[in-house]
Amino acid sequence: KNEVEQSPQNLTAQEGEFITINCSYSVGISALHWLQQHPGGGIVSLFMLSSGKKKHGRLIATINIQEKHSSLHITASHPRDSAVYICASHSGNTGKLIFGQGTTLQVKP
Amino acid sequence: DSGVTQTPKHLITATGQRVTLRCSPRSGDLSVYWYQQSLDQGLQFLIQYYNGEERAKGNILERFSAQQFPDLHSELNLSSLELGDSALYFCASSLSTGGDTGELFFGEGSRLTVL
Numbered sequence: 698k699n700e701v702e703q704s705p706q707n708l709t710a711q712e713g714e715f716i717t718i719n720c721s722y723s724v725g726i727s728a729l730h731w732l733q734q735h736p737g738g739g740i741v742s743l744f745m746l747s748s749g750k751k752k753h754g755r756l757i758a759t760i761n762i763q764e765k766h767s768s769l770h771i772t773a774s775h776p777r778d779s780a781v782y783i784c785a786s787h788s789g790n791t792g793k794l795i796f797g798q799g800t801t802l803q804v805k806p
Numbered sequence: 807d808s809g810v811t812q813t814p815k816h817l818i819t820a821t822g823q824r825v826t827l828r829c830s831p832r833s834g835d836l837s838v839y840w841y842q843q844s845l846d847q848g849l850q851f852l853i854q855y856y857n858g859e860e861r862a863k864g865n866i867l868e869r870f871s872a873q874q875f876p877d878l879h880s881e882l883n884l885s886s887l888e889l890g891d892s893a894l895y896f897c898a899s900s901l902s903t904g905g906d907t908g909e910l911f912f913g914e915g916s917r918l919t920v921l
Contacts, residue, residue: 728909738894740912741808776846783849791851791862792839792907799848 701786703797710804716771718800720784727788729767731758734781734799743769743782774804809833809855812913824885827916831878831899838880839900839910840872844893855880856902858894887920894918903910 700723713787731743736781744751744758745769751758760767772777775778781801785794817822819825831838835877840852851864855874866872869887874880883890894915902908 728907729908732910732912738917739914740896740898742912744909745907746908785849787907792837792856792902793851793862793864794839794907795851796849 701795701797703782703784703785703800705800706798708800708802710774710802711773712804712806714804716768716773716774716802716804718768718777718782718784718802719786720767720797722765722767722786722795724788725762725765726786728786729760730785730794731767731769731799732783733786734783736780771802776804779803789802808911810897810899810911810913814916815914816917816919817854818824818919818921819887821887821889823887823920824883825887825918826891827882827884827895827897827918829880829882829897829899829913831880832911833899835899835911836878837900837902837907838878838908839898840866840880840882841896841898842893843896843915844890849896852882870884884918887918889920892918892920898917 728747754771757770781799783799784797811830837859838855843849850867856903872882896915897913898910900908
C-alpha cells in the first residue's frame with residue numbers, strides 16, 4: 698500500500714526565510730504533485746514532477762526517485778505564502794492520487 | 807481562475823437526503839477527477855472520468871455515484887447522506903488521456919454540510 702508522509706505538519710517562519718517541506722512515499726511512483734491550498738479552501742497545482750528539479754519563481758521542487766523523497770523549497774518567504782502545502786503521489790496508468798496530510802505554513806511579517 | 811466551475815459552492819442538507827454536485831471542466835480537458843476533503847481523512851481521490859467513461863475508482867462509497875456527460879461536465883451524486891459525509895468536494899480537470907494526470911486544475915470546491 699502506497700503511503701505518503703509529509704514533514705513537518707506545521708511550520709512557522711519569518712518573512713524572508715528559506716523554507717523546506719518534505720514528502721516521502723512508500724512505493725515506486727510515476728509522478729509527484731505539489732499542491733497549495735489557501736485558507737479560503739481553493740487548491741492550486743504548483744508542480745508535477747517525475748525526476749530532477751523544477752523551479753517556478755521562488756518555488757523549487759525536487760524529487761529523488763531512488764530515495765522515494767521529494768522536497769518543496771520556498772526562497773525569500775512572504776506572508777502570502779501562508780497556506781497548506783500538500784504532496785500527492787501518482788502511480789499506475791490511472792489518475793488516482795494518494796495525498797499526504799499536508800503541511801500548514803505560516804509566514805510572519 | 808482555474809477554468810473549472812463547481813456548483814453549488816455551499817450546500818446544507820439533512821441526513822438521509824440526496825444531493826448532486828456539478829463540475830464543468832476547463833475547456834478542452836477530457837479528464838475529470840472528484841476528491842473529498844474531510845477534517846479527519848484529508849484529501850481522498852474518489853473517481854476519475856475520461857471522455858465520458860469511468861477510468862479509475864478510489865475510496866468512493868456505494869452510496870455515491872458519478873457520471874460524465876457528452877458535453878464533458880460531470881456530476882457527483884451523494885445519497886442517503888450521513889453526518890460523516892460533511893466535507894469539501896473538489897473537482898479537477900486535466901488534458902490527460904489517463905496514463906498520468908498531467909497538470910491538474912481544481913475547482914473552488916463544494917462545501918457540503920449534513921445536519
